[in-house]
Amino acid sequence: MTRIDQPKIEEASIKRILLVRPRRMGDIILTTPALRALRSAFPEAYLCYLVEKPYARLIEGNGLVDEVLAIKPDPGLVGLLTIIKKLRRKKFDVALDFHGGPRSALLVLASGSRWKIGYKTKYKAWVYDYLVPRSYASGPVHSVINHLNLVRILKPETGQEFSLKVPPSRPEEREKIEAFWKQAGLFSRKVLALHISAGNRFRDWGKENLVSFLEGLDSWSEVWPLLIGSKEDKAREKEILESLGRPVPSLVGQTSLGDLIAVLEKADLFVGPDSGPMHLAAALNKPIVALFGPTLPAHFAPWKAKAIILERPMACRPCRQRFCPEKNFACLKTIKPEEVIVACQNLLSSESSEKNFPRKEKGNIN
Incomplete structure (x- = not known):
């Protein structure tokens, strides 16, 4: 019997579940519908989520897991062996690998879990007892649906009704952002959070x-507008402000992950490329104008969000983001600012009156 043909796992035997997705912001957020599905299907099970420390804040306190096992991004050999020892002591019945990378596959393999579930990927499929395709001949599949397909190995009737979830901001994070709002005079305005970069060209x-x-x-x-971004975006922030010749409220490089949650809780609209902050805005039920370049909305559109997606139908999309065949990143950079402004107007007007919301705009996921 091949691994993919294994018999159904008896639900009564599932008591302890390991979940693995070490990084990054958006990818971790996109696993949370699967966490909701698991908690719904196995309310008494012990769920442990393995994640890198910089992203643990996305899972801690979300009410869906019993333990967050936060590891260093580069633990080294000794650290890796220590992690494996911890995992084996927990005696997991099932391990789900939401990632499929070499290190996550190794951790799942070494965890001692009785059943291992993962994606059917080149070179690593042998690790798992149950395999789920990540791509299909019929066309692209959203990342959230792929993760739910892993859960369906345990609970075949799992549906797609589950939404994203992140923990709320903490009091000290809200206090910091409230102080900035007051200083910048934002309380009497609608605030448009503009993500000025997504970490790569x-x-x-x-x-x-x-x-x-x-x-x-x-x-x-x-x-x-309120500019948001990481410390790596400070140079871009400087370029923008110098070109404008006037100040713009900005928190670029000034927010922790928890602070960013507090920022997007208060913002009225998110504008930016396919990125971790975009998925965070979706998890917080914010209207979104999403700019898609090399990636496809069919894979990564804001899940169950009120969103307008702007994109260009270029033959080179999607790409592996190693080099641009057009040499000018036209898939993203030919999206016109005027288009984005119109999309913002439509979404913000819909917040006060649903009459103007373009319900059939391509890419809306409701």
Whole structure:
């Protein structure tokens, strides 16, 4: 009997479940519908989520797991052996690998779990007792649905009704962001959180587009932009502010992951590329204008969010983000600032009156 043909696991034997997704922000958030499904199917089971320390805040306190096992991003050999020892002591019945990378496959294999469930990927499929395809000849499959398909090995009738979930901001995080809101004069405004980068050049809308977009907002007095991004985006922030010649409220490089949760809880709209903050905004039920370049909405659209997705139907999409065949990143950079402004107007107007919301806009997931 091949691994993929294994008989159904008896639900009564499932008491302790290991979940593995070490990184990154968006990918971890996209596993949370599967966590909801598992908690619904196995309310008494012990769920342990293995994640790298920089992203543990996304799972801690979400009410879906019993333990968060936070590991160093680069634990080294001794650290890795220590992690494996901890996992084996916990005597898991089932391990689900939401990642499929070499290290997560090794941890699942070495965990001592009785049943191991993962994706049918090259070179690593032998690790798992039960395999789930990650891609299908019929077309792209959303990442959330792929993760739910792993859960269906344990509970075949699992549906797609489960939404994203992240823990709320903590009091000290809210206090910090409330103070910034007051200092920047944002309390009387609608706040548009503008993510100015997604960590790599393939998802960079470009300085010119960002500046033109911000200039286009000048006449929209009731809406103020708030720049968000990581420390790596400080150079881009400087370029934007120098080109504009005026200050813009900015928290670029100033927020922890918990602070970012507090920021997006207060914001009225998120604008930015396919990224971790985009999925965080979706988890917090914020309206989203999402700019898709090399990735496909069919794989990574904001899950169950009120979203307008802007993209260009180029033959080179999706790509592996190693080099741009067009040499100009046209898939993202040809999205016009004017288009983004119109999408923002539509979404913000829908918050006060559903009449103007374009319900059939391509990419909406409701």
